[in-house]
Amino acid sequence: MRDAIIQSLKDEKIDNYLITETKKTSVEMFFIRQTLDMTRTEELDEWNVIVYHDAVKDDRKLRGCADCSIHQGMTQEEIRKAIGEAYMAAGYALNPYYDMVKGEGRESIECTSSLAGMTLDEAAGRMAKALFAKDDSEECFINSAELFVEKKKVNILNSAGVDCGYDDYLVKGEFVVQCLEPEDVELYQSFSYDELDENSLMTLVENKLRAVADRARADKAPAAGNYDVLLSEDSVREVLSFYTQRADAAYIYQKYSTYGIGTKVQGDNVEGEKLNIKLHSSVPYDDMGISMRDCGLIRDGELRQIHGGLRLCQYLGVEPTGYYNKMIVNNGSRSLEELKKGRVLHVVSFSDFNMDAFSGHFAGEIRLAYLYNNGSVTLVTGGSVNGSLIDAQDKLTFSNERYDSRSYSGPYAMLLKDIPVSGE
Amino acid sequence: MSEKKTVDSSAYLAGIKPQLKDLLGQLLNKYEYASVLAVDSEAKQYGVRASGISVGDAGLLCSRGFVVKVYNEGEYAEYSFNKLNENITSQAEEIIRTVEALKKAVPENIARLKLTAISDEPVSFKKSTEYEISPEQLGAEGIIDKLTALRKRAMEADERILDSSVRMSYQKYSKLFLSKNRDMEQNVMWTDCFQSFAARKGEEVKSYFTSASNLGGVEVLDKLDEKIGHAVETTVALLDSEPMVPGEYDCICTPEVTGMIVHEAFGHGVEMDMFAKKRALAEKYVGEYVASPLVNMHDGAAAADEVASYFFDDDGVLAKDTVVIENGILKQGISDTMAALRLNTEPTGNSRRESYKRKAYTRMTNTFFEPGKDKLEDMIASISDGFMLENATSGMEDPKNWGIQCMVNMAREIKNGKLTGRIFSPIVLTGYVPDLLKSISMVSDGCELSGGGFCGKGYKEFVKVSDGGPCIKARIRLG
Numbered sequence: 001m002r003d004a005i006i007q008s009l010k011d012e013k014i015d016n017y018l019i020t021e022t023k024k025t026s027v028e029m030f031f032i033r034q035t036l037d038m039t040r041t042e043e044l045d046e047w048n049v050i051v052y053h054d055a056v057k058d059d060r061k062l063r064g065c066a067d068c069s070i071h072q073g074m075t076q077e078e079i080r081k082a083i084g085e086a087y088m089a090a091g092y093a094l095n096p097y098y099d100m101v102k103g104e105g106r107e108s109i110e111c112t113s114s115l116a117g118m119t120l121d122e123a124a125g126r127m128a129k130a131l132f133a134k135d136d137s138e139e140c141f142i143n144s145a146e147l148f149v150e151k152k153k154v155n156i157l158n159s160a161g162v163d164c165g166y167d168d169y170l171v172k173g174e175f176v177v178q179c180l181e182p183e184d185v186e187l188y189q190s191f192s193y194d195e196l197d198e199n200s201l202m203t204l205v206e207n208k209l210r211a212v213a214d215r216a217r218a219d220k221a222p223a224a225g226n227y228d229v230l231l232s233e234d235s236v237r238e239v240l241s242f243y244t245q246r247a248d249a250a251y252i253y254q255k256y257s258t259y260g261i262g263t264k265v266q267g268d269n270v271e272g273e274k275l276n277i278k279l280h281s282s283v284p285y286d287d288m289g290i291s292m293r294d295c296g297l298i299r300d301g302e303l304r305q306i307h308g309g310l311r312l313c314q315y316l317g318v319e320p321t322g323y324y325n326k327m328i329v330n331n332g333s334r335s336l337e338e339l340k341k342g343r344v345l346h347v348v349s350f351s352d353f354n355m356d357a358f359s360g361h362f363a364g365e366i367r368l369a370y371l372y373n374n375g376s377v378t379l380v381t382g383g384s385v386n387g388s389l390i391d392a393q394d395k396l397t398f399s400n401e402r403y404d405s406r407s408y409s410g411p412y413a414m415l416l417k418d419i420p421v422s423g424e
Numbered sequence: 425m426s427e428k429k430t431v432d433s434s435a436y437l438a439g440i441k442p443q444l445k446d447l448l449g450q451l452l453n454k455y456e457y458a459s460v461l462a463v464d465s466e467a468k469q470y471g472v473r474a475s476g477i478s479v480g481d482a483g484l485l486c487s488r489g490f491v492v493k494v495y496n497e498g499e500y501a502e503y504s505f506n507k508l509n510e511n512i513t514s515q516a517e518e519i520i521r522t523v524e525a526l527k528k529a530v531p532e533n534i535a536r537l538k539l540t541a542i543s544d545e546p547v548s549f550k551k552s553t554e555y556e557i558s559p560e561q562l563g564a565e566g567i568i569d570k571l572t573a574l575r576k577r578a579m580e581a582d583e584r585i586l587d588s589s590v591r592m593s594y595q596k597y598s599k600l601f602l603s604k605n606r607d608m609e610q611n612v613m614w615t616d617c618f619q620s621f622a623a624r625k626g627e628e629v630k631s632y633f634t635s636a637s638n639l640g641g642v643e644v645l646d647k648l649d650e651k652i653g654h655a656v657e658t659t660v661a662l663l664d665s666e667p668m669v670p671g672e673y674d675c676i677c678t679p680e681v682t683g684m685i686v687h688e689a690f691g692h693g694v695e696m697d698m699f700a701k702k703r704a705l706a707e708k709y710v711g712e713y714v715a716s717p718l719v720n721m722h723d724g725a726a727a728a729d730e731v732a733s734y735f736f737d738d739d740g741v742l743a744k745d746t747v748v749i750e751n752g753i754l755k756q757g758i759s760d761t762m763a764a765l766r767l768n769t770e771p772t773g774n775s776r777r778e779s780y781k782r783k784a785y786t787r788m789t790n791t792f793f794e795p796g797k798d799k800l801e802d803m804i805a806s807i808s809d810g811f812m813l814e815n816a817t818s819g820m821e822d823p824k825n826w827g828i829q830c831m832v833n834m835a836r837e838i839k840n841g842k843l844t845g846r847i848f849s850p851i852v853l854t855g856y857v858p859d860l861l862k863s864i865s866m867v868s869d870g871c872e873l874s875g876g877g878f879c880g881k882g883y884k885e886f887v888k889v890s891d892g893g894p895c896i897k898a899r900i901r902l903g
Binding site: 028029034039043044048073089090093094096132144188250255350352356361365367383384388390421 | 480508852
């Protein structure tokens with residue numbers, strides 16, 4: 001396929017291009033209770049070509065690009081036609097010129113994950129066993145689950161000398177825990193690991209079984225009003241994604257964000273804790289072939305680096321970093337128990353929770369929350385949180401306990417002051 | 425209006441059909457039931473925004489490949505692939521070896537679900553949808569020129585508009601479904617377009633969006649133009665919006681907000697794969713009032729001509745128009761093939777896959793409330809203290825407990841039967857689904873469907889859907 005694509009590029013006299021091959025094998029198991037519903041296998045070899053079309057207009061150097069999928073089974077003539085049409089379309093999508101990533105020689109990085117040492121079938125079997133290891137109660141149990149074990153081999157080749165490749169392994173899935181009494185309720189949970197992390201999955205299931213038992217006992221919404229809201233686990237990442245998005249070259253270039261190097265992202269008068277955020281990629285190259293390095297995004301509340309893709313970073317005059325998939329945040333100063341002091345609403349499960357980086361608002365409907373009120377604890381469900389991070393960001397407090405997932409490593413919990421909550 | 429044309433068949437699928445039949449035949453030597461779904465899908469996306477112009481294939485929608493479903497001794501398995509070998513015999517052997525090896529990898533303490541074989545009544549046809557102007561006819565240059573003009577119009581309408589981005593996508597797909605007794609081909613094209621508008625006030629960026637979609641071609645682009653004036657005015661007005669005072673209010677939902685309630689709050693709850701897992705409260709309410717007698721709800725690929733219309737689903741079941749709620753009474757859910765086997769019911773043509781690479785689940789298609797008889801102005805006049813909800817942004821299902829979580833961009837205040845001009849934003853809708861649906865007291869006489877977005881099953885498995893209906897008046901908890 002690679003030779004056929006390169007021949008087509010030559011036939012069409014296209015000098016600037018990027019070719020990506022993704023070979024993916026995935027094995028999948030679907031369960032209802034502790035019963036296998038179905039197995040699936042995915043075996044793919046996919047090719048994508050980006051072509052660059054250069055032009056000069058009014059003495060300005062321009063570059064357009066377009067991508068096209070090259071499907072298995074295409075004839076040489078079909079490949080040539082697809083690439084030729086993409087090149088023509090790219091000529092109508094001209095933007096200010098930018099450089100491609102340059103490279104020298106072949107670089108291939110082998111995966112060191114524990115998943116690389118076994119077959120996908122074996123890994124799936126072991127993770128399935130871990131998934132159900134703590135599922136031993138008739139009252140609170142795993143209602144259903146999906147498990148995916150994937151291996152990807154990615155090769156990236158461009159006309160500027162990049163020729164790199166890497167392996168990537170992943171275990172991911174989701175499960176729903178259900179509790180029958182006193183009220184029949186459920187909670188959803190997803191998971192994702194780079195390693196054969198049987199222990200983390202077992203712990204996660206155990207914690208969620210405990211949470212759904214509490215959810216079954218929660219029977220009323222909180223009283224409407226303003227609360228100090230404590231968020232934990234993935235909700236912390238979701239709120240902090242405001243800062244990574246606002247520091248993205250795409251947001252800055254389009255003026256959706258006013259961030260620049262040195263911006264005090266939480267404002268000038270921070271009464272709470274100052275943010276320290278790094279970005280990390282779990283794969284060694286981004287889609288354009290940029291070699292990924294950790295990015296020190298925010299230090300002590302101050303923006304130190306803008307991140308983003310090839311084109312817009314060049315327009316802004318900053319070094320392209322590539323796209324990251326993990327946020328690493330420094331520990332906070334307070335223990336979780338200290339953060340629960342006073343009148344605090346700890347929301348541990350939303351039906352959905354979203355941070356809008358445009359408006360700075362975060363919102364979600366409460367599935368389960370613990371209302372701490374100077375020593376007493378009440379379980380609540382229903383109502384919603386609808387707050388503004390722009391208003392709350394100068395008084396943030398973080399826990400010194402940590403939480404890790406494929407996309408986040410940082411404080412387990414964060415406290416936001418005086419947040420509007422709808423309820424009874 | 426241009427003359428209607430029909431979407432062409434895939435020359436690729438026509439060429440490999442004999443090999444696929446050979447593969448199917450070899451699988452049927454081993455399995456009691458086998459089917460092959462072959463997909464050849466072309467999809468492109470064009471965008472014009474402050475960061476520049478973009479054009480290219482539209483990600484997941486652009487694909488060519490196959491999924492095989494096999495059944496033996498009560499158990500189903502699937503194998504997705506995109507490379508058809510010259511030696512079909514060895515490929516069939518490899519599929520069988522892989523499928524059987526994975527079954528053996530399942531831990532021994534896990535039981536196996538035993539189901540009956542899929543009913544395979546003979547059906548054979550070839551059908552295509554229609555369009556007026558194909559993307560090829562307008563071409564990349566013509567499409568980008570139109571998008572550029574739409575953006576320019578928005579940007580020039582008010583100097584406070586920070587940005588307006590416009591995109592158009594289309595998918596033209598051909599699917600071939602083969603089993604022992606079925607040989608069906610469908611060729612479908614839909615197009616959608618979307619325009620967002622942004623304005624800044626301090627650190628906060630307020631945004632609004634419009635969209636249009638059709639079962640057809642790029643003729644849909646003309647619909648965006650007529651919405652620009654209202655969108656610009658509203659985006660600017662949002663700069664002075666106020667935070668919502670939490671509480672329960674009389675509300676009028678515009679058709680896209682009605683659509684979000686139909687889809688997110690109720691539609692997901694009648695997906696019968698949730699019945700099979702005992703995850704949906706609706707299962708216990710079939711035959712009972714779940715909504716006001718004014719409410720009639722449909723779902724189906726054959727229920728409307730929109731982006732989720734097709735002739736057969738991804739398990740080879742013919743498309744239907746399912747009446748889900750009739751005069752407020754829940755009549756039935758919607759179902760994919762596997763859920764119907766588990767529940768011993770009839771599938772409703774709702775087996776849908778994100779692509780040939782993924783499992784089929786029960787998924788909505790075109791989902792909507794029927795129109796009523798009320799006039800919108802009478803509905804507004806009937807409210808002494810409430811809101812008109814506009815610009816649905818996101819929602820999440822809760823089939824188990826019928827909790828509502830929907831977000832809308834804005835609420836327009838209504839006092840003493842009149843819109844006051846005050847705007848509140850953003851808005852979270854919460855509450856209990858039947859409470860909301862039973863509180864519907866007025867239903868307008870119009871019905872609009874929009875298919876600008878995708879629907880996920882939880883947080884994945886995105887498929888194209890449309891939803892909508894009339895304006896409804898209901899009592900809703902806002903936060």
